[in-house]
Amino acid sequence: MSIDNEEITKFAKHSNQWWNESGSFKMLHKINYLRVDYITKIIKKIYNNSEIEILDVGCGGGILTEKLAENSLYKVTGIDPIENNINVAKTHKQDLKIDYHATTIENFTTNKSFDVICIMEVLEHVSDLESFLKSVLQHLKKNGILFFSTINKNICSFIEVIILAEYILRFVPRKTHDWNKFIPPSTISKLLLKYDCKIENLTGIRYRPLTDRWVLKESNIKSNYIGYAVKC
Template sequence: MYANKLGRLLSGLHSCQVTALCGAIRCRYSRTTICQQRTLWRRRNTCKRTQNHTVHGRISVCLSSYSVRSASQTTVDPDELRRFQSLASKWWDEQGEFAALHAMNDLRVPFIRDNLLNVHTRHHPGKPLAGLRILDVGCGGGLLTEPLGRLGGNVLGIDPVEDSISTAQLHSSNDPELRSRVSYRACSLEELSSEEEGEQGAGQFDAVVASEVVEHLADPETFAFCCSHVLKPGGSLFITTLNKTNLSYALAIVVAEQLFRIVPSGTHDWEKFISPVELERLLESNGFSVKSVQGMLYNPFSGAWSWTDSTAVNYALHAIKVTDDLQPEQ
């Protein structure tokens, strides 16, 4: 019964019509219920964003010094920290809670590799990312960090959950090939960024990767600022995340969490989802130029991801840093 309903959901992805979506799950969730919840969340989120926009505007105008900003803003949400703490030992269970993330490597690894090869002209046969320093933000147990290291990249994975970092370190220690290329640190992005404040010139990384991270952040504005700060001019930023639509609420929360239990209940907060348009605006205001945005779709029956023209649910984004960070004296 659920298979037929989800099939109708997926077939309606390209049109993104709320009526078709809600009809597919009407056995448990009516259209009115979904739309009312979405409206209430949007109103609350609008108020919060209006207040945050005012605060951020004042910070940008009055406090151009990076040290002041990093001391007052954080990307880490304590609730998210506790949630992932309880899952820290399960990262490498390919049939468990993170099965969909394991499968996503089939798309996100080539997406990162190919776009970096388009930016960087030097090529190393067998190790296409050799010579590039990459930061994996919110690396968890290293599901994406390790494949990037095997492609030759010098990868640093960071995550505020110490137990997740311990899991990542233990797993990578079993592969001698990764020992010289992959390293991990238990810290947040803003903590790492503040350490580089005293460095001369631009940031230290050729690429920053944040896969399935943005929808868990406490402050996306600080995230974008710190990404720009740690990147070299011309460096690449790669993001995969969830769009903020009725369809993403139904598929990512109702279907994935409540019906099929693909991910643990409570993993996602629809208020934190962000549209490609809003994310592009946020990045451009922090010195990035967005180069590509591509829709992604997960099939729970085959356990596989595929590219799609629709960004209504999941999408991948590639942006390039085009401006230097503002210096404190400016």
């Protein structure tokens, strides 16, 4: 089981904050438009205007899930191991057609496979990365797309994500992240290749303090980064 009980306890304390854009998850709200734009452009490029099934793993209160579900071509499922997160997501979705489940990826059962799976800001919080990725990929169709975003492991990410984001700028609560669990892209690439999935793109997510905006920068993945892989 890839679940980390300390992480579950930590995030469960903030379950009522998911839709407070000035609260514990304000950074996710600020970068959500970047994530949605990145994901939808790739989906359109590969699937054109076809109907597709999407699974959002570690969906939390549904910040990304809801935006994806606004597209009528996307049939979206969201799962999260924290039951109160799912309760918040179900309440907030209103008329959006989203299938939510309070479960881990290992215990998730369904009779369908997915064209697209998203694991955004999740990888750095699991206890067993390989086990988690293996379980995720079991639900992805052949030639399906895996979207992921996480944090590189180096001195730059320690300064930017731990010192600046948590202790100085207060983008997220202190101790949200553990630098020891940050992940170099090469580690993800090797694990994905082991399970017949190849990374096609990596792009950095950078903060611009003068404009208080986040931007995508393909040439800079030294800290936060987003990417996608295709299952062979």
